[in-house]
Amino acid sequence: MDRYFRKEKFIDREREISFLKGWFERVPKEILWLYGPKSSGKTTLIEYVIENELFEDFWGLEPRGNYWVRYINLRRYLISNYECFIEAFVKPKMRADRKEERLNARISLGIFELNANILKDVRERRRDIFREMERELQRIATKSLPIVIIDEVQVLEDIYINGERELLKEFLNFCVALTKELHLAHVVILTSNTIFIDRIYNDARLKETSVFYKIDHLGHEIVKGWLASEGLDEDTSMLILDYLGGSIHRIQRYLRERENIVELGAYLKEQAFGAYAEIVDELRKIDNWKREAFREIACAILSEGYFKVSERDDVRLAEAISFFAEKELLFYDPLRLKVSAMSRIYEKGMELLLGDGEEVKGCGK
Numbered sequence: 001m002d003r004y005f006r007k008e009k010f011i012d013r014e015r016e017i018s019f020l021k022g023w024f025e026r027v028p029k030e031i032l033w034l035y036g037p038k039s040s041g042k043t044t045l046i047e048y049v050i051e052n053e054l055f056e057d058f059w060g061l062e063p064r065g066n067y068w069v070r071y072i073n074l075r076r077y078l079i080s081n082y083e084c085f086i087e088a089f090v091k092p093k094m095r096a097d098r099k100e101e102r103l104n105a106r107i108s109l110g111i112f113e114l115n116a117n118i119l120k121d122v123r124e125r126r127r128d129i130f131r132e133m134e135r136e137l138q139r140i141a142t143k144s145l146p147i148v149i150i151d152e153v154q155v156l157e158d159i160y161i162n163g164e165r166e167l168l169k170e171f172l173n174f175c176v177a178l179t180k181e182l183h184l185a186h187v188v189i190l191t192s193n194t195i196f197i198d199r200i201y202n203d204a205r206l207k208e209t210s211v212f213y214k215i216d217h218l219g220h221e222i223v224k225g226w227l228a229s230e231g232l233d234e235d236t237s238m239l240i241l242d243y244l245g246g247s248i249h250r251i252q253r254y255l256r257e258r259e260n261i262v263e264l265g266a267y268l269k270e271q272a273f274g275a276y277a278e279i280v281d282e283l284r285k286i287d288n289w290k291r292e293a294f295r296e297i298a299c300a301i302l303s304e305g306y307f308k309v310s311e312r313d314d315v316r317l318a319e320a321i322s323f324f325a326e327k328e329l330l331f332y333d334p335l336r337l338k339v340s341a342m343s344r345i346y347e348k349g350m351e352l353l354l355g356d357g358e359e360v361k362g363c364g365k
């Protein structure tokens with residue numbers, strides 16, 4: 001049976017949904033990190049789970065069972081300093097008679113409420129925001145199970161509460177306290193920035209208090225089933241898979257535009273050329289050694305499917321991987337020590353790169 005979410009067909013994610021449902025039924029003991037390549041569907045998945053699994057009636061703000069859910073996507077705010085963070089995160093507690101302000105479910109979900117006087121002290125740095133939020137959650141946890149979900153947490157990097165206190169560090173300490181130490185609340189953190197995860201993963205304290213769960217692009221069988229349900233024949237599906245892989249948003253775009261596409265092969269080649277152009281545009285602006293590193297990685301990706309990171313790598317290679325990951329061309333998985341293309345179309349772009357504008361199979365050496 002097809003599922004719909006925000007008026008669009010919601011594709012698969014059975015395994016991920018059942019993992020998350022199971023996770024929330026357990027006692028909170030670790031922070032859950034959802035990571036994966038750019039646009040793999042992390043935000044859509046968690047929003048689907050919130051609206052359909054964590055709420056009985058999302059728009060009526062009636063949570064399922066004893067859940068108490070807060071979800072904040074930090075990308076939706078321009079957080080450049082501690083003051084902006086407070087503005088985005090906490091609001092003064094509203095009086096019960098001002099119900100109309102609670103009508104918008106999405107907005108209400110992104111709000112932590114603190115007593116107005118306490119919030120004033122927090123704003124003026126006389127009280128610690130996380131200590132106060134912890135107190136508030138302790139109160140809530142007497143009746144409910146709090147679930148706190150933060151998307152795009154890397155936005156908090158490089159922000160300081162004052163001269164030396166780093167906001168992100170204090171926020172993560174707060175998350176460790178809520179889960180591992182107090183078993184008070186579930187904390188789910190999402191990010192597609194794995195260079196950021198890499199830094200976290202190498203922090204021993206966080207590593208042992210975190211579980212990392214990858215949300216990848218769709219698998220081939222799922223895509224085949226999806227395309228068949230859209231009325232595409234086997235050959236067409238195979239061609240689409242070859243170029244777009246399991247990238248949901250690229251496939252959706254093709255399906256939206258297909259009425260106007262005269263020749264599928266030409267359309268897909270154009271997409272590949274677009275990825276190639278993105279790569280070339282980055283490569284032409286950088287030093288030779290970084291460019292060579294990219295070619296070496298691309299070569300391994302095209303012949304093996306991925307580039308394996310090892311402790312013997314030149315330090316410059318690590319620098320190059322971080323650079324291209326930040327540019328969203330490569331995806332680095334620090335848990336598996338593998339580097340891959342951000343999505344299948346970038347492999348097609350790499351084929352063009354190694355063939356000097358012509359598609360090559362393998363690494364074209």
Ligand SMILES: Nc1ncnc2c1ncn2[C@@H]1O[C@H](COP(=O)(O)OP(=O)(O)OP(=O)(O)O)[C@@H](O)[C@H]1O
Pocket residue numbers: 008009010011012013037038039040041042043044045191192248249
């Ligand atoms: N399971 C799904 N079914 C249908 N559409 C989906 C699904 N997952 C993702 N999408 C669509 O794919 C696009 C990208 O998804 P989304 O923004 O959730 O990815 P993301 O991993 O959060 O991206 P980012 O790395 O930028 O944070 C969205 O337009 C969304 O509508």
Ligand SMILES: [Mg+2]
Pocket residue numbers: 042043044151
């Ligand atoms: Mg997202």
